[in-house]
Amino acid sequence: xxxxxVPSRISKEVGAWRGRGLxxxxxPTMGALHEGHASLIRRAVAENDxxxxxxxxxxxxxxxxxxxxxxxxxxAADAAVCRREGxxxxxxPSPESMYAPGFRTRVEVEGLSELHCxxxxxxxxxxxxxxxxxxxxxxxxxxxxxxxxxxxxxxILRRLAVDLDLGVDVxxxxxxxxxxxxxxxxxxxxxxxxxxxxxxxxxxxxxAGAREARRRGAGPASVVRAARAELARERLFRRDYLVLxxxxxxxxxxxxxxxxxxxxxxxxxxxxxxxxxxVRV
Ligand code: AMP
Numbered sequence: 001x002x003x004x005x006v007p008s009r010i011s012k013e014v015g016a017w018r019g020r021g022l023x024x025x026x027x028p029t030m031g032a033l034h035e036g037h038a039s040l041i042r043r044a045v046a047e048n049d050x051x052x053x054x055x056x057x058x059x060x061x062x063x064x065x066x067x068x069x070x071x072x073x074x075x076a077a078d079a080a081v082c083r084r085e086g087x088x089x090x091x092x093p094s095p096e097s098m099y100a101p102g103f104r105t106r107v108e109v110e111g112l113s114e115l116h117c118x119x120x121x122x123x124x125x126x127x128x129x130x131x132x133x134x135x136x137x138x139x140x141x142x143x144x145x146x147x148x149x150x151x152x153x154x155x156i157l158r159r160l161a162v163d164l165d166l167g168v169d170v171x172x173x174x175x176x177x178x179x180x181x182x183x184x185x186x187x188x189x190x191x192x193x194x195x196x197x198x199x200x201x202x203x204x205x206x207x208a209g210a211r212e213a214r215r216r217g218a219g220p221a222s223v224v225r226a227a228r229a230e231l232a233r234e235r236l237f238r239r240d241y242l243v244l245x246x247x248x249x250x251x252x253x254x255x256x257x258x259x260x261x262x263x264x265x266x267x268x269x270x271x272x273x274x275x276x277x278x279v280r281v
Contacts, residue, residue: 001082002089007138010091014052014140022049026141028132031055032072032186033081036176040145041085043173050088052139059095061127072189091139098134107133109156115250116263117152117274120240128153129160136166143169149183151263151276155250177203183275190271199268201234206262206277213256213279220244220253223279227262240265240272244279256281
């Protein structure tokens with residue numbers, strides 16, 4: 001497995017693969033890899049000839065009071081996961097090489113970036129869109145693998161790929177959970193034992209909403225009410241948002257019709273967790 005921090009090195013390697021007619025898949029991450037990330041790498045390996053994984057804790061997508069400096073960075077263990085899952089290259093650029101002095105450009109996906117997580121984390125999705133566009137330009141893959149764990153991010157990056165004619169296939173991958181239902185996340189490492197025990201309540205709340213949607217007489221408001229009520233039963237959680245949206249627009253649906261999804265973010269202690277659940281009527 002090639003391990004490099006140098007943008008021109010990864011571009012050259014992928015360029016050589018493409019020149020030989022090989023199909024290249026790309027899995028961007030912030031590291032602290034878990035089974036959710038591993039499932040993306042496995043799918044990319046199954047569907048491509050070569051897979052590049054990137055690890056970059058992107059300063060541009062963290063707010064001034066967020067966890068940039070304490071975000072976990074277990075590099076050796078991450079490299080072992082990439083190797084085990086069959087990645088051909090691990091690209092781990094430095095913040096200095098990504099954002100050279102004088103860097104001024106930002107990418108904004110309007111209308112989707114301001115909602116939900118974007119409302120609580122101003123500038124977050126601008127940082128995400130900017131770094132993903134840069135990574136795609138450096139790596140130049142055929143296919144981009146992203147998790148449904150970050151459902152809003154997936155929607156925004158799909159839009160980016162279409163709007164800017166990126167010519168990359170965006171592949172959304174299933175959300176991987178712990179056996180008790182908690183969505184796997186690098187941030188779960190922040191949880192105390194007590195918080196970890198309480199954390200599956202977020203998923204349980206979304207499932208309660210999805211159940212309500214199957215009840216005769218249910219509507220968008222009753223679905224959201226049921227999910228919020230269930231979440232409120234776990235005193236350790238403080239809701240950031242919990243909404244029912246149309247999967248295409250990320251806006252509240254007028255009725256329980258079409259492809260809908262519950263999206264939520266909630267604080268448990270000092271840790272902000274996100275989750276989502278499809279709602280099929
Ligand atoms: P991150 O390292 O958190 O930036 O995540 C990198 C990629 O892995 C993103 O596309 C995430 O959506 C995806 N991912 C993270 N956690 C999970 C999970 N539990 N299941 C599926 N995909 C995930």
